[in-house]
Amino acid sequence: xxxxxxxxxxxxxxxxxxxxxxxxxxxxxxxxxxxxxxxxxxxxxxxxxxxxxxxxxxxxxxxxxxxxxxxxxxxxxxxxxxxxxxxxxxxxxxxxxxxxxxxxxxxxxxxxxxxxxxxxxxxxxxxxxxxxxxxxxxxxxxxxxxxxxxxxxxxxxxxxxxxxxxxxxxxxxxxxxxxxxx
Numbered sequence: 752x753x754x755x756x757x758x759x760x761x762x763x764x765x766x767x768x769x770x771x772x773x774x775x776x777x778x779x780x781x782x783x784x785x786x787x788x789x790x791x792x793x794x795x796x797x798x799x800x801x802x803x804x805x806x807x808x809x810x811x812x813x814x815x816x817x818x819x820x821x822x823x824x825x826x827x828x829x830x831x832x833x834x835x836x837x838x839x840x841x842x843x844x845x846x847x848x849x850x851x852x853x854x855x856x857x858x859x860x861x862x863x864x865x866x867x868x869x870x871x872x873x874x875x876x877x878x879x880x881x882x883x884x885x886x887x888x889x890x891x892x893x894x895x896x897x898x899x900x901x902x903x904x905x906x907x908x909x910x911x912x913x914x915x916x917x918x919x920x921x922x923x924x925x926x927x928x929x930x931x932x933x
Contacts, residue, residue, distance in 0.1 A: 754817035754836075754870045760862050765820040765834065768808050772821060775830045777801040780851040784913065789884035790849060791922075793912045811837065816874050822850070822863045834863045836870065842877040848893075860893045868897050872929045879927040884911050884920065891923065899925035 756767040768776070780786045781795040781804070795801050804819075811818030819835035832850035839845065846867050848860050871879045881899055883890040906921030914920070 752816055752874055754874060756812075758820070758866050758870065759825060760866050762825055763831070763859060763862055763866070764823045764825045764828070765863060765866055766823065767812060768805055768819060768821045768833070770802065770805050772830070773798050773801045773805055776804070776821070776833070779830045780832055780849055783852060786849060786852055787913045789887040789890070789911060789914060790847075791882070791909050791911060814838075817870055820863075820867070822848070822859065831859055832863070834867050836867060836874075836876075836879075839880075842875060843880070844871055844876045844878075845880045845882070846871070847881060855889075860890075861896045864893055864897045868927060871927075875930075877929055879929070881925040881927075882907065882909060882922045883925070884914060885923055886914075894925045897927070899927045902926050 758765040777795055777798045781801050784794060787794040795804070808819040815836070815838040817836045819833055821830060822832045822834055823830055830851070831854040832848060834848035835846065837845045846864065848864050848867075850860055868879065879899075881894055883894070902924035904924065907924055908919035909922040910919045911922075
């Protein structure tokens with residue numbers, strides 16, 4: 752089973768990114784120091800780096816039943832950010848999201864992540880994982896609204912290259928379980 756390349760919610764359109772999106776992604780969020788501060792991937796310093804992400808996205812979509820999505824306003828078709836799935840196996844995937852600064856505070860993250868959670872369930876994912884920087888408390892609220900529970904096992908050490916930290920930090924882990932997973 753494959754995920755649809757386009758998903759509609761009440762206010763949003765999530766769609767598979769294409770190469771023509773590179774400049775918009777770069778300028779809207781991937782190059783913004785504040786937006787990328789708590790992300791585990793390095794801030795993009797050139798549109799070429801964004802094109803490399805798009806090549807990676809195409810590989811994920813070819814290998815797995817879904818991959819990264821762009822998040823747009825359904826009416827204006829304005830790029831708001833990104834979300835999606837990264838598969839570890841057919842039944843275990845990771846998710847995350849990023850929004851441009853002017854899209855913060857409107858509930859778009861919860862709406863987009865909720866759509867991705869729905870896709871994961873339809874694809875037979877049994878465990879959907881998410882991680883956040885300890886200081887990113889806004890993401891904790893989004894994850895909880897989307898049914899994720901805090902994993903209290905010892906924190907994973909993840910590099911947050913844009914947070915100004917020299918060493919990997921202990922991140923907060925979350926999991927959303929579906930179906931037969933325990």
